[in-house]
Amino acid sequence: MTTPDVEFRPLALPESVDSPDAGDLLEMVHVRNLVYREITGHDDDAMPADELLPHLRSSEYETRKMWIVLEHGRVIGRVGVDLPLEEGSKVAFWLIELLREAWGRGIGSAAYEIVESYARENGRSVLQSWAQHPTADGPRLTPPTGFGEIPEDHAARFYLRHGYSLEQIERESAFDLLAGFGAVESLLAQAEAASSDYRVLQWFAPTPAEYADGYAWMKSRMATDAPAAAMEFDEETWDAARIAEHDARYTDVGQTLQVTAAQHIATGELCAFNELVVGKDRTTASHQEDTLVLKDHRGHKLGTLVKCAGLISWRALVPDSPRVITYNAEENRPMLDINEAIGFAPIAYNGAWKKVLS
Incomplete structure (x- = not known):
């Protein structure tokens, strides 16, 4: 999928990070780590490309598909969908991660069209995703479990706008x-x-x-x-x-x-x-x-x-x-x-x- 300035390119995984065709992977991992630093303020979630690569590959248990998001040829984010291959599965897990400079311009919504289209093409009807919601002032959201809350921030508004419900809060501890x-x-x-x-x-x-x-x-x-x-x-x-x-x-x-x-x-x-x-x-x-x-x-x-x-x-x-x-x-x-x-x-x-x- 392509807009005048933004391209969503399927990520072809190389044999290794040293392969001649590893450029897209290396740029994706660099941007992934930057996105997490922007969200969290630290690098605890960063991974080097060679250590992340095996976790991106499909297997007989799961199909993994990823696209890189490019603006004027420069990687600014990624889109990923994982499809479990258990018999009769209706579930798809997905992520959209964009540098903050790309927020608010419809790029995330264009990326989400890819997610939902790919899920439908593969017979998946239950779409699920996780996002970190850093502490912020303003309205709060509480899941049906009644445990925990998050701010109604940029990410939460994105999910709500696309028809999602908040089901659970997950605590990250150190x-x-x-x-x-x-x-x-x-x-x-x-x-x-x-x-x-x-x-x-x-x-x-x-x-x-x-x-x-x-x-x-x-x-x-x-x-x-x-x-x-x-x-x-x-x-x-x-x-x-x-x-x-x-x-x-x-x-x-x-x-x-x-x-x-x-x-x-x-x-x-x-x-x-x-x-x-x-x-x-x-x-x-x-x-x-x-x-x-x-x-x-x-x-x-x-x-x-x-x-x-x-x-x-x-x-x-x-x-x-x-x-x-x-x-x-x-x-x-x-x-x-x-x-x-x-x-x-x-x-x-x-x-x-x-x-x-x-």
């Missing part, structure tokens, strides 16, 4: 890895005392074969067991092959992924896990990815167990990483209680937005 660990150590001791029927296991990706099936089952429960409000997620099928594909997206580019799990001693079942990730540059922020306790094993402080055990080993592994970033639904009080006790503090709030196409 834990200072360079501060004292007394609370973490104390909480770990309490969790160990409350979970004597369980042991802690840890590994780094790639996942050892003996843990692949159990880890796969827990990953499959993320889509069904985590609080989602009215957002829709397909039940996912995970197996050892999908775990291997998941792990490779990190290990192939030199990122470190640590998994801390709780194993039920009597049965050998893996029943809780926590993931921590850092890029090749270990002086950058770490990110806590998925954390889950299987429903049948809740009530034994396993969430505290895997989080605290993970953080303690992580600090020794990456002593120069300044903080860990994590995200939780604002209504997920059990997990937020754990995070707050550990020392995670809220730094931002994201809106989860949804539209059902007619």
Whole structure:
């Protein structure tokens, strides 16, 4: 799609960042990182192109499509749509990210036409998206869950104008890895005392074969067991092959992924896990990815167990990483209680937005 000054060009992914055709990717990643800095005021969400590239590729589990937005030949943003490939899926996830200089000129709305058209072409009727809404004065919006609020800012007005409803607030929190660990150590001791029927296991990706099936089952429960409000997620099928594909997206580019799990001693079942990730540059922020306790094993402080055990080993592994970033639904009080006790503090709030196409 092209206007007189603006072009939306499909992004062709190169074999590597060193390929002769990597120019569009490199410019896209540069602008992506600038957009996040404009929104957040920091670079904790920045990624180098070689580490982002594997996460942009389609797989047998998901189709990923991206366009770069150019004005007078210069990249000013990107548009992305992800289509889960679970059987019968009606869901599409999307993003539109533009430099602030491009706001207010209809470029975002033109980009959204691409999103909705692509979703319809692929039989998707449930469109969902997330955006950070920095603190601002003025009117507020509250989701139907009743937990949390965001300002009715530029991004919120964009979603509302295009027929979206705010369904959930997601809290972004940070834990200072360079501060004292007394609370973490104390909480770990309490969790160990409350979970004597369980042991802690840890590994780094790639996942050892003996843990692949159990880890796969827990990953499959993320889509069904985590609080989602009215957002829709397909039940996912995970197996050892999908775990291997998941792990490779990190290990192939030199990122470190640590998994801390709780194993039920009597049965050998893996029943809780926590993931921590850092890029090749270990002086950058770490990110806590998925954390889950299987429903049948809740009530034994396993969430505290895997989080605290993970953080303690992580600090020794990456002593120069300044903080860990994590995200939780604002209504997920059990997990937020754990995070707050550990020392995670809220730094931002994201809106989860949804539209059902007619």
